[in-house]
Amino acid sequence: MGGSYGSTLRYKSVQRLKPIGKHTLLGAGGEISDFQEIVRYLDELILYDNMWDDGNSLGPKEVHNYLNRLMYNRRNKFNPLWNTLVLGGVKNGQKYLGTVNMIGVHYEENHVATGFGNHLARPIFRDEWHEDMTFEEGVKLLEKCMLVLLYRDRSAVNKLQIAKITEEGATISEPYAIKTHWELEAFKNPATGAVGSW
Amino acid sequence: MANTAIELPPKGGFSFDLCRRNEMLAKKGVQSPSFRKTGTTIVGLVFQDGVILGADTRATEGPIVCDKNCEKIHYMAPNIYCCGAGTAADTEAVTDMVSSQLELHRYATGRESRVVTALTLLKSHLYSYQGHVSAALVLGGVDCTGPHLHTIYPHGSTDTLPFATMGSGSLAAMAMFESRYREGMTREEGIKLVCQAICSGIFNDLGSGSNVDVCVITKGQKEYLRNYELPNPRTYVSSKGYSFAKGHTEVLSTKITPLKEHVKIIEGDAMEE
Numbered sequence: 001m002g003g004s005y006g007s008t009l010r011y012k013s014v015q016r017l018k019p020i021g022k023h024t025l026l027g028a029g030g031e032i033s034d035f036q037e038i039v040r041y042l043d044e045l046i047l048y049d050n051m052w053d054d055g056n057s058l059g060p061k062e063v064h065n066y067l068n069r070l071m072y073n074r075r076n077k078f079n080p081l082w083n084t085l086v087l088g089g090v091k092n093g094q095k096y097l098g099t100v101n102m103i104g105v106h107y108e109e110n111h112v113a114t115g116f117g118n119h120l121a122r123p124i125f126r127d128e129w130h131e132d133m134t135f136e137e138g139v140k141l142l143e144k145c146m147l148v149l150l151y152r153d154r155s156a157v158n159k160l161q162i163a164k165i166t167e168e169g170a171t172i173s174e175p176y177a178i179k180t181h182w183e184l185e186a187f188k189n190p191a192t193g194a195v196g197s198w
Numbered sequence: 199m200a201n202t203a204i205e206l207p208p209k210g211g212f213s214f215d216l217c218r219r220n221e222m223l224a225k226k227g228v229q230s231p232s233f234r235k236t237g238t239t240i241v242g243l244v245f246q247d248g249v250i251l252g253a254d255t256r257a258t259e260g261p262i263v264c265d266k267n268c269e270k271i272h273y274m275a276p277n278i279y280c281c282g283a284g285t286a287a288d289t290e291a292v293t294d295m296v297s298s299q300l301e302l303h304r305y306a307t308g309r310e311s312r313v314v315t316a317l318t319l320l321k322s323h324l325y326s327y328q329g330h331v332s333a334a335l336v337l338g339g340v341d342c343t344g345p346h347l348h349t350i351y352p353h354g355s356t357d358t359l360p361f362a363t364m365g366s367g368s369l370a371a372m373a374m375f376e377s378r379y380r381e382g383m384t385r386e387e388g389i390k391l392v393c394q395a396i397c398s399g400i401f402n403d404l405g406s407g408s409n410v411d412v413c414v415i416t417k418g419q420k421e422y423l424r425n426y427e428l429p430n431p432r433t434y435v436s437s438k439g440y441s442f443a444k445g446h447t448e449v450l451s452t453k454i455t456p457l458k459e460h461v462k463i464i465e466g467d468a469m470e471e
Contacts, residue, residue, distance in 0.1 A: 119369035123398040124377060148376040152369070185381055186244065186360035 001175055002157035003032050009157065017163045019170035021046045024060045024089035025163050029114030030102065031082035038081060041070065060089025060096040064106065072104030084114040090167050113145075116153040121145035135164065147178050237405020239367030240270060240281035241395045242336040243379065244360045245388035248345045248416035249338035252392035253281045254367065254400050255425070256407040263407070269424070271413045275300045275311040277420065278339030279413045280320075283365035284332040284352060292333045296320050313339040313346040317356060325354025334364045340415050367399025367406040374398045385414065393427050400429065 003011035016035065017027045020042050028035040045066060049058050058066075064087050074080050080102045088097045099112040111125035124145050133141070139162055150156045158180070163172040237258040242251045257265035272280045272293035278300070282289025296319045300311045316337055324331055335350040349362045361379050363371040374395040383391065392412055399406040410427040413420065 116369075120373045123370040123373045123402040126402065127374075127394075127398065144377050145373075148373050151376050152372060184360055190358045 001159040001161065002155065004155045009155070012157060012159065013175070015161070015172075017161055017172055019163075019165070019172070020063055021049070022057050022169065023091045023165070024058075024063050024087060025165045025170050025172075026063075027086040027088075027114075027163070028083045029086075029117075030084055034081040034083050035085075038067070038070070038083065038085070042066075059091030060087055060098070061091075063087060063089070064096070064098045064100065064108075067100045068104060068106045071100050071102060071106075075103050086112050086114060089165055093167065116149060116156075117145070120148050120152055124148065143178055147180065150178065150180065237367075237403070237407075238270065238283040238365030239363065239371050239396055239399025239403060239406040240283050240336050240365050241363045241371050241375070241392055241399075242281065242338045242347045242349075242361070243375065243383075243388060243392060244338075244345050244347050245383045245385060247385065248340045248414065249347050250385075250388045250392050251279055251281050251336060251338045251413040251415070252396045253411045254396055254406040255409045255411060256400075256405070257286055258405055266408050267425070269411065271411050271422065273297060274316050274337070275304070275339065277341055277415060277418075278311060278313055278316050278337070279415060279420070279422070280316070280338075281336040281364070283334045283336075288331045288333040289335065292320065292323060292331060293335070296323070310341055311339075312341040312343065313337065313348065317346075317348050317350065320350050321354045321356050324350065324352060329353040336362050336364050338413075338415060340417050345415075363395065363399075365399070365406065367403035370398040370402040371395035385416075389414065389426075397427070397429055 001012065001014055001016070002009055003014035005011075011032075014032060016029070016032075017025060018039055020026050020039075026039070026042070028038070042063065045063075046058065049056075067085055067087065071081055071083075071085075082102050084102065085100045086097075087099065090096070096108065097110065097112060098106060098108040099114075100106040111122070111129050113121045113125070125141070128141055128144075142162065146160055150158055158177045159175045160178065161173050161175050163170065165171075237256055238254060240251075240253045242249060251271055253270035255265075255267045255270065256263055257268040268286070270281050270283070270289075272282060272290065274280050274293060274297045280293050282293060296316055299319055300316055303315065304311055316339070320335060320337065324333060329352045332352050333350075334352055336347070337350060338345075338347045340346070347359055347362060349357045349359060349364055360381065361375045363369075363375060372395075375391070378391055378394070380387075389412055393410050396406075396410045400408070400410070408430055409425045410429070412423040412426040414423070415421075
């Protein structure tokens with residue numbers, strides 16, 4: 001939930017997960033103002049779709065394609081929207097999770113991450129993700145990764161939200177903190193062996 | 199005529215005389231040769247009886263893998279081992295040098311080497327070279343004061359930690375450690391976690407690969423398990439390997455040239471052995 005300004009943790013309550021239409025959830029890393037622009041574009045897209053009033057609504061695949069075109073075109077004009085977007089949704093029983101990047105790289109995967117998550121969380125996902133996890137197992141896995149990121153990413157804050165999207169709709173939880181463990185014996189007096197060093 | 203310049207004796211350390219020339223050449227488009235780096239994932243952790251070190255075995259030269267099965271866990275003393283990441287020449291030279299210094303010290307003192315001795319020798323050497331000796335090390339060992347694990351950075355700073363990772367695959371390995379490390383693990387649990395961390399580096403980092411080396415150091419005993427795990431075996435299509443029997447390849451034409459006619463024997467002595 002943190003919004004940094006260079007090395008300052010300027011905003012501590014930035015919501016970076018937004019529901020789009022009935023079937024999709026969008027999350028972003030990178031430049032927050034560009035994310036707000038993207039949300040504005042998508043609001044317009046959903047509005048026009050609703051105005052058709054034809055009973056059909058844009059699903060995650062369609063939104064993903066739109067975002068991909070948007071990001072790639074901006075990149076071609078040398079004016080990118082500096083974000084890594086994570087898009088998830090369910091439509092007609094079909095689950096979808098994909099990502100679009102500021103240069104237009106896009107793909108569908110069972111687990112995606114932005115920023116440092118690519119280096120720290122992806123290895124854990126690749127090892128521990130499996131088909132047909134329950135919601136609780138999924139949240140537990142995500143919290144495990146967020147804990148590692150909290151320990152090892154300097155721009156992380158201990159305030160996170162879990163968003164869930166199912167056929168019924170999207171729910172975004174209230175912000176909460178995860179428990180960190182600092183009671184290791186070795187941390188109590190680390191340099192006893194090497195006096196004068198760290 | 200008199201000599202204008204006095205020959206100064208060479209001072210120790212790096213000579214930066216050619217830097218200007220190299221910059222000029224680089225501007226003109228000459229590519230400098232790439233050096234062999236150990237892309238790498240190296241890890242260490244402290245368990246209940248001592249220290250376990252782990253490393254992958256891939257050495258890279260730019261984008262190419264130049265050694266598929268190199269040894270990154272270097273011997274320092276009978277009770278101290280050191281994993282090295284960074285430029286391969288630097289890690290080997292620095293660990294060899296400190297290893298011989300430790301041996302001389304052992305003869306002088308008559309005692310088992312301590313990990314802090316190796317730590318201080320390494321860090322003061324690396325600091326004096328201001329980071330130009332590109333060696334990032336994970337030093338572990340057990341001495342009379344107990345088990346110790348340290349990381350040493352190329353500029354000479356050190357950390358004393360219960361678990362540590364270095365190298366390009368350090369984030370992938372650290373993700374495994376941070377989520378699974380507990381204090382007071384047994385030997386089996388420790389080795390398993392070290393393997394998981396190295397495998398995480400091998401499969402998620404492009405600079406690391408091939409096999410897993412493990413080194414377990416306990417009081418009075420060390421076990422160097424070279425190629426403890428081989429998660430990337432060569433899988434041949436045929437279990438017997440390849441065989442090219444006669445008749446597999448179509449022969450288009452045959453020309454036999456007997457060499458005896460062309461070799462003339464001139465008077466002379468036979469070649470000496």
